[in-house]
Amino acid sequence: MMELAFEAINSHSTLLAAAVVSAVVFVLYRFLVSPYRLLSSHGIKGPRPLPVVGNYLSIKRIGHNEFLEEQIEKFGPVFG
Numbered sequence: 001m002m003e004l005a006f007e008a009i010n011s012h013s014t015l016l017a018a019a020v021v022s023a024v025v026f027v028l029y030r031f032l033v034s035p036y037r038l039l040s041s042h043g044i045k046g047p048r049p050l051p052v053v054g055n056y057l058s059i060k061r062i063g064h065n066e067f068l069e070e071q072i073e074k075f076g077p078v079f080g
Contacts, residue, residue: 039080046079047071 032051039046049055059067071079 044078044080045075047074 036049036051036054047055047058050057055067062070
């Protein structure tokens with residue numbers, strides 16, 4: 001009888017842990033990725049940034065001026 005009670009507790013704690021992990025992932029997505037979609041939702045096109053670091057890696061790889069020139073060629077003088 002005790003084994004059955006421990007199994008029930010273990011399955012409930014696994015479900016609770018999965019729910020907590022899902023909630024944390026959702027909140028992180030909402031606050032780290034969602035803000036980058038603001039300009040595109042208003043029709044302003046631009047490079048898609050990575051969460052947290054944005055376009056920093058691209059800028060570091062090719063340099064600031066080259067990055068801007070590339071983006072102006074792709075998206076025009078106004079981009080976000």
